[in-house]
Amino acid sequence: MTKNIDPASPAVPENTGRRGFFIKMSSVAAVLASGGALTACGGSDPELYGEKAMFNYGVASGDPLSDRVILWTHAKISSPDSVNLTWQMAADASFSTVLFSGKTVASSDTGFTAKVDATGLSPNTEYFYRFIAPNDSVSAVGRARTLPVGSVAEVKLAVFSCSDYPAGYFNAYDAAISSGAQFALHLGDYIYEYKDGVYPPTASAVAARVSAPANEIVTLSDYRARHALHKADPYAKALHARMPMIAIWDDHEFANNAFMDGAENHNPTIQGPWSARKAAASQAYHEWMPIRSPDATNLLKIYRSFDFGNLLSLHMLDTRIIGREQAPDRKLDASGRDIADPAFLPYAYNPNKQMMGATQQTWLDSQMTASKATWQVLGNQTMMGRIKLPASTLLANLSVESVTAYLTAKGTPAAYLTQAQKDLLDPAKNPKIPYNLDAWDGYPAQREAVLNSASKLKAAGKKFVVLTGDSHNAWYNKLTLADGTQVGAEFAGMSVTSSGFESYFPPAAFPPVTLAGTIRALVDDISYLDTSRRGYMLITVTPAQVKAEYVYVSTVTSSSYTTAIDTLTYAG
Ligand SMILES: [Fe+2]
Numbered sequence: 329m330t331k332n333i334d335p336a337s338p339a340v341p342e343n344t345g346r347r348g349f350f351i352k353m354s355s356v357a358a359v360l361a362s363g364g365a366l367t368a369c370g371g372s373d374p375e376l377y378g379e380k381a382m383f384n385y386g387v388a389s390g391d392p393l394s395d396r397v398i399l400w401t402h403a404k405i406s407s408p409d410s411v412n413l414t415w416q417m418a419a420d421a422s423f424s425t426v427l428f429s430g431k432t433v434a435s436s437d438t439g440f441t442a443k444v445d446a447t448g449l450s451p452n453t454e455y456f457y458r459f460i461a462p463n464d465s466v467s468a469v470g471r472a473r474t475l476p477v478g479s480v481a482e483v484k485l486a487v488f489s490c491s492d493y494p495a496g497y498f499n500a501y502d503a504a505i506s507s508g509a510q511f512a513l514h515l516g517d518y519i520y521e522y523k524d525g526v527y528p529p530t531a532s533a534v535a536a537r538v539s540a541p542a543n544e545i546v547t548l549s550d551y552r553a554r555h556a557l558h559k560a561d562p563y564a565k566a567l568h569a570r571m572p573m574i575a576i577w578d579d580h581e582f583a584n585n586a587f588m589d590g591a592e593n594h595n596p597t598i599q600g601p602w603s604a605r606k607a608a609a610s611q612a613y614h615e616w617m618p619i620r621s622p623d624a625t626n627l628l629k630i631y632r633s634f635d636f637g638n639l640l641s642l643h644m645l646d647t648r649i650i651g652r653e654q655a656p657d658r659k660l661d662a663s664g665r666d667i668a669d670p671a672f673l674p675y676a677y678n679p680n681k682q683m684m685g686a687t688q689q690t691w692l693d694s695q696m697t698a699s700k701a702t703w704q705v706l707g708n709q710t711m712m713g714r715i716k717l718p719a720s721t722l723l724a725n726l727s728v729e730s731v732t733a734y735l736t737a738k739g740t741p742a743a744y745l746t747q748a749q750k751d752l753l754d755p756a757k758n759p760k761i762p763y764n765l766d767a768w769d770g771y772p773a774q775r776e777a778v779l780n781s782a783s784k785l786k787a788a789g790k791k792f793v794v795l796t797g798d799s800h801n802a803w804y805n806k807l808t809l810a811d812g813t814q815v816g817a818e819f820a821g822m823s824v825t826s827s828g829f830e831s832y833f834p835p836a837a838f839p840p841v842t843l844a845g846t847i848r849a850l851v852d853d854i855s856y857l858d859t860s861r862r863g864y865m866l867i868t869v870t871p872a873q874v875k876a877e878y879v880y881v882s883t884v885t886s887s888s889y890t891t892a893i894d895t896l897t898y899a900g
Pocket residue numbers: 489490491516517580798799800823826
């Protein structure tokens with residue numbers, strides 16, 4: 329372990345920060361601050377795609393139900409400022425028999441995106457779809473699928489998060505296309521808001537992956553252009569054409585460490601009212617993502633459920649924008665103790681602090697109660713498991729000495745423990761305290777309420793699993809009540825491209841296996857951790873178990889790659 333974690337140090341510089349497990353690392357601040365000159369081209373012109381372009385961003389489908397699915401595309405010609413489109417669905421890729429068709433419009437009002445909610449479909453059925461423009465140009469052909477009903481033997485989900493364009497190639501998207509996954513989930517950070525050269529800094533970015541627009545995105549046209557950049561990516565296009573996506577946002581679809589009333593990376597003096605930025609970001613999200621907006625009058629509302637017959641109910645949450653109060657601030661009090669230490673200032677345990685709002689929490693309770701499905705699965709942004717470290721190690725910035733002292737005490741037979749070692753192992757004297765207060769650890773009362781609801785599912789024969797993004801690394805955590813009772817499991821996936829632990833702990837100096845083993849030894853509820861690889865989770869749900877295949881890509885600096893898989897299962 330290293331001494332370069334400093335919980336007391338200031339957050340990374342404004343407008344250069346990123347959120348992550350070890351956000352407060354001064355070394356990160358130094359790296360980001362040295363980001364260097366911009367190398368982006370393309371300027372801030374939102375019309376990156378050019379006047380003659382048609383269907384430059386492919387097609388996408390999303391938010392499948394048993395009888396409907398959203399179909400999406402983008403179409404633009406020089407004039408007029410709207411394009412009338414015909415959409416078609418067929419049972420075969422050649423469209424020999426068109427089963428469903430209709431009209432839609434891509435106009436300047438929606439950034440020339442077009443969306444259709446195709447209804448009247450059969451359950452558990454794959455359809456081919458396409459769009460046709462007045463000049464007879466035809467879009468790529470996509471494959472959509474409806475949800476199953478009744479008794480369901482198996483569902484396969486490809487689960488993604490954190491697809492930072494300049495950080496690398498979206499090889500994880502490509503790997504999932506041939507995985508057998510029926511549906512894709514994206515748990516947020518589909519885009520990042522930073523100006524080019526910031527995250528990652530230019531020196532670490534992939535030269536061919538230049539952000540556009542080059543500036544930090546603030547306005548509607550900015551957000552549209554950033555979404556367009558991601559939709560133009562060949563692997564993103566291919567994934568979206570291959571399977572429906574069910575997506576939720578995290579903070580970077582808006583700005584780093586966003587909450588209801590602001591964000592770490594938002595300066596209202598320079599960038600205008602947060603409400604205006606939220607409106608621009610959410611509008612662009614609904615325009616560019618294949619989401620069925622749950623409330624057309626309130627684009628900030630995206631939480632919604634999907635039923636896969638009696639096997640699985642998927643509840644996609646918004647723990648970031650609609651109801652989140654600002655995360656507790658991490659700083660040391662005058663006595664030198666961490667504010668998250670329950671023995672001192674229990675600000676982090678304010679029972680009224682909301683991460684998703686009371687309305688959403690009530691909705692989630694009623695959805696899980698009403699569902700008849702065996703598996704109640706949450707699609708969730710930040711880590712729900714308790715990532716709590718011994719105070720002696722965290723307050724010493726995870727120094728080698730502090731970690732060694734704690735682990736030595738932990739491994740010493742009781743009869744041989746010194747008094748100092750006994751004190752280290754005494755939770756009253758050396759409590760375990762949460763590190764990342766931006767995650768559910770900063771909102772423990774609402775987490776306890778959600779987990780209490782989960783604990784009541786058991787009597788009804790239901791089981792509880794959480795799928796999580798945000799951290800950029802791969803985890804498998806027990807989900808436990810405050811009294812230690814396990815009520816479920818959390819599969820938290822690695823990022824598509826965004827850097828994780830390996831950017832703070834170079835693998836050459838800190839072998840990932842050693843690093844993961846050390847963190848697992850310090851944190852009670854972690855059962856699996858990978859600290860260095862990118863990829864996605866292939867989740868296979870059957871009545872008996874949830875299987876998570878952590879599919880790692882060998883690189884994101886080249887579009888050529890291989891994969892390796894770690895497999896874990898949870899039977900409930
Ligand atoms: Fe991220």
